[in-house]
Amino acid sequence: MMKVREIVLPGDQIDLQGAKARYGLYKCGEGQFCSEYFGVLQKSEQFVDVVPFNGAYMPRRGDKVIGKVIEIGPSMWITDISAPYTSLLHINDVPWRTNAGDLKRYINTGDYIYAKVLSINEINESWLTLKDVGLRKLEGGTIVSIPSPKVPRIIGKGGTMVNMIKDETGTRIVVGQNGLIWIDGPPENVMLAISAIEIVKNEAHTIGLTDRIAEYLKSKKGEISGNSK
Amino acid sequence: MPRDELGILSEIKRSYIMRRLKEGKRSDDRNLDQFREATITPNYIVRAAGSSMVTLGKTKVIAGVKIEAGEPFPDTPNQGVLTTNVELLPMAFPTFESGPPNEMSIELARVVDRGIRESKMIDLQKLVIEPAAKVWIVFIDINVLDFDGNLIDACTLASVSALKTAIVPASSIGGKDFTVPTTCTPISVTMAKIGDSLVVDPDLEEEQISQGRITVTTSEDGHIKAMQKGDVGFFTMDEIKKAIITSSNVGKSLREKYFG
Numbered sequence: 001m002m003k004v005r006e007i008v009l010p011g012d013q014i015d016l017q018g019a020k021a022r023y024g025l026y027k028c029g030e031g032q033f034c035s036e037y038f039g040v041l042q043k044s045e046q047f048v049d050v051v052p053f054n055g056a057y058m059p060r061r062g063d064k065v066i067g068k069v070i071e072i073g074p075s076m077w078i079t080d081i082s083a084p085y086t087s088l089l090h091i092n093d094v095p096w097r098t099n100a101g102d103l104k105r106y107i108n109t110g111d112y113i114y115a116k117v118l119s120i121n122e123i124n125e126s127w128l129t130l131k132d133v134g135l136r137k138l139e140g141g142t143i144v145s146i147p148s149p150k151v152p153r154i155i156g157k158g159g160t161m162v163n164m165i166k167d168e169t170g171t172r173i174v175v176g177q178n179g180l181i182w183i184d185g186p187p188e189n190v191m192l193a194i195s196a197i198e199i200v201k202n203e204a205h206t207i208g209l210t211d212r213i214a215e216y217l218k219s220k221k222g223e224i225s226g227n228s229k
Numbered sequence: 230m231p232r233d234e235l236g237i238l239s240e241i242k243r244s245y246i247m248r249r250l251k252e253g254k255r256s257d258d259r260n261l262d263q264f265r266e267a268t269i270t271p272n273y274i275v276r277a278a279g280s281s282m283v284t285l286g287k288t289k290v291i292a293g294v295k296i297e298a299g300e301p302f303p304d305t306p307n308q309g310v311l312t313t314n315v316e317l318l319p320m321a322f323p324t325f326e327s328g329p330p331n332e333m334s335i336e337l338a339r340v341v342d343r344g345i346r347e348s349k350m351i352d353l354q355k356l357v358i359e360p361a362a363k364v365w366i367v368f369i370d371i372n373v374l375d376f377d378g379n380l381i382d383a384c385t386l387a388s389v390s391a392l393k394t395a396i397v398p399a400s401s402i403g404g405k406d407f408t409v410p411t412t413c414t415p416i417s418v419t420m421a422k423i424g425d426s427l428v429v430d431p432d433l434e435e436e437q438i439s440q441g442r443i444t445v446t447t448s449e450d451g452h453i454k455a456m457q458k459g460d461v462g463f464f465t466m467d468e469i470k471k472a473i474i475t476s477s478n479v480g481k482s483l484r485e486k487y488f489g
Contacts, residue, residue, distance in 0.1 A: 108240070110237050112239055112240075141241060142241060187249060187252065
């Protein structure tokens with residue numbers, strides 16, 4: 001049996017033990033807090049969070065996301081960042097000198113971009129930007145998607161998990177906060193990275209996941225290199 | 230799971246699929262003629278005359294069979310009646326809507342129906358109670374619960390396995406209940422044309438970039454019982470011949486695996 005984190009249901013009362021309630025909790029009485037979601041409880045010294053198992057992505061300012069261009073307007077690209085609302089990328093927010101009406105030459109419909117959320121307003125209109133380090137149109141590779149609340153587990157503490165998957169499989173990986181992941185590399189390595197991500201997604205609530213993934217990747221990598229020799 | 234519900238397949242996914250096909254592999258590591266793992270749960274609905282739930286990868290369908298006494302068609306007084314209906318539930322996919330059946334669900338129902346009818350899987354002549362007056366009417370109702378490509382084959386598998394367990398409620402008219410008289414096991418195999426390759430059991434992404442779809446239904450004797458070409462695109466004569474051979478080979482192995 002794998003050790004799992006504490007799983008809570010909506011309305012479950014949560015013992016804060018002196019920490020502060022942060023995400024996914026609501027006040028349900030004097031000094032009492034209850035869970036808002038079906039998810040796992042995450043306690044640190046200062047804060048208590050409930051991380052839901054599933055849920056839609058809501059853009060926040062500064063998030064780096066992967067979006068698909070679904071429509072081109074006269075002066076902006078309309079992108080799907082797998083949020084309830086579409087997001088806009090204006091020609092002023094791309095690093096190239098573009099003329100209105102000539103947007104297709106740079107990014108076409110069906111292309112994926114790695115962009116930053118520039119701003120979001122009270123009616124959930126959001127704007128993206130490509131003007132920052134590392135932001136670009138994604139070319140080659142493939143895309144997989146996971147529920148956005150599980151993105152922190154894919155990244156791991158300080159990027160340990162994703163860096164390990166990158167190093168062990170020899171692939172290039174870009175993780176968007178919205179749950180889309182871009183992977184590029186030799187096909188068998190990409191398949192291995194996808195299977196590792198699948199495991200992280202399914203076992204996100206367990207403890208000691210990074211070590212298990214490391215073991216899994218090592219054993220699988222032996223198989224691949226063994227076969228090719 | 231966010232999917233390409235807007236019908237715009239990403240260029241990245243398209244080129245990834247094409248690149249892998251050049252190596253003779255699929256984007257999910259299957260071979261070109263490999264079906265996804267199917268699970269068949271017969272008698273899924275206890276109160277139905279016959280039923281079955283089938284999952285094919287992430288595609289999930291339930292077929293239910295209902296058998297009632299009724300009037301035969303005037304031109305076939307000595308035969309029972311078979312009707313097939315497919316419902317694409319709105320929860321199955323973002324673009325599925327409730328309301329009258331659309332082109333997709335009508336085509337689906339007709340192809341499934343044709344495979345079962347033309348293979349003479351049900352011996353309709355044994356479903357006559359009183360010639361020209363009263364026969365058994367077999368309703369196959371298929372509900373699509375989750376859509377991830379290749380509904381035709383999933384629906385055929387579900388209908389066939391539901392019919393194999395279905396019971397005619399003859400005790401309601403003073404007879405003795407009996408199982409639906411079946412003669413064979415039709416299996417449909419759908420292929421999508423992507424580039425120059427024919428891929429068996431296409432998933433959603435492969436269906437979206439397909440340049441034509443062809444379904445061939447065969448029975449145990451290897452005869453072609455039904456065919457359907459769908460989507461925009463064309464097939465050369467050689468491709469059709471190849472599709473028929475693939476279908477009968479794949480159909481044979483599926484039949485042994487799930488109905489053996």
